Amino acid sequence: MRLWFELNWLSKFVLLVEYDGTEYHGFQWQVGLPTIQNELEQAISRFCGQSSRVMAASRTDTGVHARGQVVSFWAKSTVDTMTLVRAMNYYLPEDIAVKVAYRANDDFNVRRDAVSREYHYYILNSDTRSPLRRRFALFIPERLDLEAMNEACRLIHGEHDFASFASSLDTGDSTVRNVHEVGIKTEGDFAVFRIVANSFLPHQVRSTVGLLIRLGRGKIGAQDFHDIMEAETPGLAGPLSPACGLCLMNVEYPTPLGS
Numbered sequence: 001m002r003l004w005f006e007l008n009w010l011s012k013f014v015l016l017v018e019y020d021g022t023e024y025h026g027f028q029w030q031v032g033l034p035t036i037q038n039e040l041e042q043a044i045s046r047f048c049g050q051s052s053r054v055m056a057a058s059r060t061d062t063g064v065h066a067r068g069q070v071v072s073f074w075a076k077s078t079v080d081t082m083t084l085v086r087a088m089n090y091y092l093p094e095d096i097a098v099k100v101a102y103r104a105n106d107d108f109n110v111r112r113d114a115v116s117r118e119y120h121y122y123i124l125n126s127d128t129r130s131p132l133r134r135r136f137a138l139f140i141p142e143r144l145d146l147e148a149m150n151e152a153c154r155l156i157h158g159e160h161d162f163a164s165f166a167s168s169l170d171t172g173d174s175t176v177r178n179v180h181e182v183g184i185k186t187e188g189d190f191a192v193f194r195i196v197a198n199s200f201l202p203h204q205v206r207s208t209v210g211l212l213i214r215l216g217r218g219k220i221g222a223q224d225f226h227d228i229m230e231a232e233t234p235g236l237a238g239p240l241s242p243a244c245g246l247c248l249m250n251v252e253y254p255t256p257l258g259s
Contacts, residue, residue, distance in 0.1 A: 015040075017036075018097050019069065040092070040096070043091035071110060119194075210237065211228065
């Protein structure tokens with residue numbers, strides 16, 4: 001009876017969160033290590049005076065950034081969303097910020113209900129390094145063959161088995177994913193890899209970028225890329241590209257958040 005009474009006074013809230021992941025061991029809580037989830041839960045506890053577990057739409061890895069991470073948690077129904085944003089940002093460190101807050105239906109699942117995630121990977125393809133951008137891009141001074149890299153991107157568009165691009169797998173898990181959009185374009189000194197899919201395997205994006213960079217440098221050919229993909233062997237596409245260049249940009253839902 002007490003649990004039912006307490007739940008009636010709670011609402012589910014959704015936050016859009018941006019963060020610089022450089023100093024964190026990924027999103028997910030880990031004992032004795034700084035994580036994004038731990039910082040968010042501490043801020044909620046300080047503001048709301050209660051403990052609440054935070055769930056994320058995508059569990060970013062150590063050093064990975066986000067502009068559009070979506071998280072959910074339970075808090076008192078009396079909390080105002082504008083006040084929630086201001087209070088969270090007051091208690092959060094400077095490299096994490098809540099951009100906006102919404103109320104959500106009780107049955108909303110921030111991870112399961114997402115229809116796609118969008119990641120960008122930034123490569124500073126310039127003659128000289130950039131001290132101001134080194135935390136958010138991989139520096140490669142040699143010219144990359146972007147045309148060849150984009151040709152390879154066409155191979156991974158659509159629904160495929162991406163086992164070769166996974167660093168590790170749990171027995172029985174499906175390795176089939178649907179890539180809705182993928183490609184590389186130049187933005188000034190940057191080569192920006194963009195990929196949108198229903199979901200991703202562990203380290204799939206960084207493994208894909210790592211293999212594309214080898215192709216762009218002429219270390220492998222298009223047939224090698226195809227053969228590695230078709231082999232469906234976990235870890236074969238490695239090594240991973242560094243985490244610094246990767247950013248979670250957006251998470252899409254059937255109905256826009258807040259509507």
